[in-house]
Amino acid sequence: xxxxxxxxxxxxxxxxxxxxxxxxPDLPVDQRIIEATVEALRxxxxxxxxxxxxxxLREALAELHNVSTDQVLITVGGKLPIYAAIYxxxxxxxxxxxxxxxxxxxxxxxxxxxxxxxxxxxxxCPSFELLDSTFDLILTNYPNNPTGTVLSRAKMKxxxxxxxxxxxxxxxxxxxxxxxxxxxxxxMEFDCEDLIYIGSFSKSFSMTGYRxxxxxxxxxxxxxxxxxxxxxxTCSVEFAQWAALKxxxxxxxxxxxxxxxxxSRKKATEKALAGIGVPFVPCQGAFYLFPKxxxxxxxxxxxxLKEGVSVIPGVFFGDYSHHFRLSLVSDRMEEAVSxxxxxxxxxx
Numbered sequence: 001x002x003x004x005x006x007x008x009x010x011x012x013x014x015x016x017x018x019x020x021x022x023x024x025p026d027l028p029v030d031q032r033i034i035e036a037t038v039e040a041l042r043x044x045x046x047x048x049x050x051x052x053x054x055x056x057l058r059e060a061l062a063e064l065h066n067v068s069t070d071q072v073l074i075t076v077g078g079k080l081p082i083y084a085a086i087y088x089x090x091x092x093x094x095x096x097x098x099x100x101x102x103x104x105x106x107x108x109x110x111x112x113x114x115x116x117x118x119x120x121x122x123x124x125c126p127s128f129e130l131l132d133s134t135f136d137l138i139l140t141n142y143p144n145n146p147t148g149t150v151l152s153r154a155k156m157k158x159x160x161x162x163x164x165x166x167x168x169x170x171x172x173x174x175x176x177x178x179x180x181x182x183x184x185x186x187x188m189e190f191d192c193e194d195l196i197y198i199g200s201f202s203k204s205f206s207m208t209g210y211r212x213x214x215x216x217x218x219x220x221x222x223x224x225x226x227x228x229x230x231x232x233x234t235c236s237v238e239f240a241q242w243a244a245l246k247x248x249x250x251x252x253x254x255x256x257x258x259x260x261x262x263x264s265r266k267k268a269t270e271k272a273l274a275g276i277g278v279p280f281v282p283c284q285g286a287f288y289l290f291p292k293x294x295x296x297x298x299x300x301x302x303x304x305l306k307e308g309v310s311v312i313p314g315v316f317f318g319d320y321s322h323h324f325r326l327s328l329v330s331d332r333m334e335e336a337v338s339x340x341x342x343x344x345x346x347x348x
Contacts, residue, residue: 003100003104004100004312004316007021007312007313007316008022008312011305014310016305016308018309018330018332018335018336018339019310019329020309020310020326020327020328020330020333021310021312021325021327022327022329023145023287023327023329024206024327024329025206025258026329026331027258027261028206029205029207030205030206030247030250030254032250033205033243033246033247033250036245036246036247037239037240037242037243039242040238040239040242040243041239045238045242046239047238048234048238049235049236049238049241050235051229051230051234051235052073052222053072053073053074053075053214053235053241054238054241054242054245056245057074057241057242057244057245057248058072058074060245060248061214061248065188065197065216067216070219070222071216071217071218071219072215072222073214073217073225074212074241075212075214075215075225075229075236076212076213076229076233076236077200077211077213078173078175078199078200078213078214079101079213080213080229080232080233081196081215081225081228081229082101082139082171082173082198083105084224084228084229085137085171086106086109086111086137088228089136089137090137091112091113091114091135091136091137092106092111092113092114092135092136092137093113093114093116093131093138093139093168094106094113094114094115094139095116095118095126095138095140095141096115096117096317096318096319096320097118097124097147097314097317097318097320097323098139098141098146098317099141099146099173099317100316102139114135115318116128116130117318120281120292120323123149123281124149124281124290125152125155128158128162131159131162132166133168135166135168136167136168137168137169137171138163138170138171139171139173140159140173140187141174142172142174142177142285143176143177143179143180143284143285143286144176144288145176145325146288146314146317146325147281147288147289148281148282148283148284148286148287148288148290149281149283149284150180150184150185150284151185156190157190160187160190160191163192163193164192164193167193167194169195169196169221170187170194170195170196171198172186172187172188172195172196172197172198173198174186174187174199175199175200175202175203175213176203176287177285178204178251178258179203179204179255179258179259179286179287180284181266181283181285182284182285184284184285194218194221196215196221197216198213199213199215200212200214201244201247204251204258205244205247207240207243207244207247210237210240210243211236211240212241212244262287265328265333266283266287266289266328268333268334269289269333269334269337270282270289272334272337272338273289273337275337276337276338276340276341278340278341278344279291279292280292283328287327287328287329288325288326288327288328289325289326290314290317290320290324291323291324291326292322292323293322293323293324293344294344294348295322295344296321297314297315297321297323297324298313298321299347300324300343300344300347301313301324303347304340304343307342308339309336309339309340311325311326312325
């Protein structure tokens with residue numbers, strides 16, 4: 001099975017001038033977080049911790065999300081608890097377009113699943129009609145990777161009600177919730193009877209290499225996910241957890257700065273795409289756009305790579321061969337779109 005990660009590795013070997021393929025912020029880790037990391041190392045914070053995570057970080061996240069500490073688990077990245085939830089599930093539902101890791105994990109674990117296909121014409125808003133009591137897990141990701149869309153409050157309530165009626169666990173991967181351009185509502189604001197909320201420090205603080213995520217859920221789910229973590233990777237890195245604790249104290253300041261930068265890039269990119277006649281659904285959150293083109297996006301991506309710009313073809317996110325994902329992770333977005341326009345002129 002060819003994965004998006006295989007494709008990214010191929011791109012890495014080409015070493016393009018402007019990389020818009022990877023979902024990694026180009027903004028540096030705040031120096032104060034770096035200093036906290038070094039201080040933790042010097043203080044000997046290099047040992048095993050509880051598989052639940054250090055108490056201070058769990059308490060800080062519990063306060064942030066207005067839950068009790070026993071509802072918080074610190075994890076090795078945001079992907080591990082998603083993998084664990086899939087491992088512990090039966091039949092799942094996955095929304096397309098979506099982060100490829102959901103489906104890749106389901107395939108790897110040989111779990112039965114059904115995809116919900118959302119369309120460009122419907123602004124990538126999914127229909128949940130197929131959900132019934134044969135499902136026990138649905139994977140959601142809003143703000144969405146790769147489209148940058150969010151769900152309306154009404155649509156979220158519809159899904160929560162269906163999950164409650166059919167006893168389906170709703171996994172809400174909201175790692176991009178720090179970056180929204182319009183109104184955003186979290187699934188945590190609804191009365192969902194069985195919710196697994198996934199958070200991360202990777203995107204909001206550019207701490208991708210720290211491999212640190214967290215879960216907010218019921219104490220029952222927290223115990224099950226902790227049991228999975230302790231029997232696989234043991235625990236999260238100790239000094240990374242202390243660095244994350246410092247990051248939370250800077251959360252509003254850092255997120256505000258990132259928001260201003262990404263808003264500027266979003267506006268410039270959307271204007272540039274409109275200028276070359278490429279349609280798109282406006283980005284409502286996260287740092288992605290999923291434009292639609294008339295040519296095959298894999299061919300487009302190959303030709304664009306020759307021009308020093310990398311994107312991800314839409315086929316890695318579902319049945320979207322005429323779409324591609326671009327990440328707003330460069331200060332050369334307008335130049336990149338100009339090169340896209342030149343390639344599209346050649347191919348059409």
